[in-house]
Each structure stands twice: as C-alpha cells, then as structure tokens.
Amino acid sequence: xxxxxxPTEMTATEGAIVQINCTYQTSGFNGLFWYQQHAGEAPTxxxxxxxxGLEEKGRxxxxxxxxxxxSYLLLKELQMKDSxxxxxxxxxxxxxxxxxxxxxLIIKP
Amino acid sequence: xxxxxxxxxxxxTQFGKPVTLSCSQTLNHNVxxxxxxxxxxxxxxxxxxxxxxxxxxxxxPDNFQSRRPNTSFCFLDIRSxxxxxxxxxxxxxxxxxxxxxxxxxxxxxxxxxL
Numbered sequence: 001x002x003x004x005x006x007p008t009e010m011t012a013t014e015g016a017i018v019q020i021n022c023t024y025q026t027s028g029f030n031g032l033f034w035y036q037q038h039a040g041e042a043p044t045x046x047x048x049x050x051x052x053g054l055e056e057k058g059r060x061x062x063x064x065x066x067x068x069x070x071s072y073l074l075l076k077e078l079q080m081k082d083s084x085x086x087x088x089x090x091x092x093x094x095x096x097x098x099x100x101x102x103x104x105l106i107i108k109p
Numbered sequence: 110x111x112x113x114x115x116x117x118x119x120x121x122t123q124f125g126k127p128v129t130l131s132c133s134q135t136l137n138h139n140v141x142x143x144x145x146x147x148x149x150x151x152x153x154x155x156x157x158x159x160x161x162x163x164x165x166x167x168x169x170p171d172n173f174q175s176r177r178p179n180t181s182f183c184f185l186d187i188r189s190x191x192x193x194x195x196x197x198x199x200x201x202x203x204x205x206x207x208x209x210x211x212x213x214x215x216x217x218x219x220x221x222x223l
Contacts, residue, residue, distance in 0.1 A: 087151065
C-alpha cells in the first residue's frame, strides 16, 4: 500500500526554528508537495521538490531525499500566524497525489 | 484575481436529503478535483475530471456523483447524505497532471448533516 507518515502534532516557540518530517512509501515518485492548512480553511501551496536537495523560499525551506523516501519542511523565525497544519503529499507513478494526514503545529509565545 | 470559488461555504442538510455543492474556477485549468476531508485527516480524493474525462476513485461511494458541464464549473451531488458524510468538501484545480502540477484549492464547503 501507499503510505505517508508525519508527526501528528508539534509545538514550538515564537521566533524559533522547527522541522517537520515526512516519510513516504509510494508506488513510484513524481514529486513531493508541502501545503499549509489553517483550521477550517483550504490547503495552500508552500513548496514542491522533485530532485534531491534543499529548496529555500523565504522563511520556509523544504528538503528531499528520494533514496530515503524522506522530506522535511523547515520553518524559521516562527510567527504566531504559522500555527496551522502542514500536509505532505507525494505524486505517485499514476500522477495521483497521495496525502499525509498533516502535522498540527502549535506556536507558543 | 484568478481563483477557485466554492458555494456555499457552509451547508446544512437533513439525513437523506439530497444536496449539491458547486465549484467554479477562473484559472482555465484542465483538471478539477473533489476531496472530502474530515477533522485531522488527510484530504480524500473522491473523483477528478481531466477536461470531460471523469475519473472515479475505486472507494468513492455510489452516493456521491459529480458533473462538469463546462471547463469552469463542477458540481458534487450527494444523493442521500448520511451522518458519516459530514465533512469539509474541497474543490481543487490543476493545469494538468504530471510531475509539477500544483493544485489550487477553493475555500471549501463545510457540510453538516442533521
């Protein structure tokens, strides 16, 4: 079967750095997305990785290792508005998006 | 601004009473998706259209139907809602399907079944 694993919940402090991990086992791989979802709202796109390495975009960075089936999302200089769920999603060999259940990130002052 | 619009944002229906959710897009994207998302769970793909080609997920209940009359609009019909169908329903679009095709989401419709 296809599986995406993320921690259910994480807590971090305002101004700090947090890393949210995602491991995947899918039938094929055609890229990995990270989405942010605030409570009661739709997911919004954060990043896309298809090659190994780090992609940096402002305070957010995303890393991919295809050989390990592993990605992480790194959030720097955390702000209260970063409190949200972060969903990892992998494009499989059929170009279907396989979603993780998301990691709820709680930011404390 | 180009966007994905869903109406209504909140829908209340009674057990067994049919309901229709709508989605429209101004992005001129070829692919439209319907997802069901329950609290703290991953979005679950119900079906998608590539242009007029309809693709139903194997585990989508027959109670759920969809129509795409044109490029811009897509509808989700729930013929006989049960209590277990209470969820957020998300519509999304993408330009195509392939290695990099970001999905753009509408704000969702939260369905309550009484």
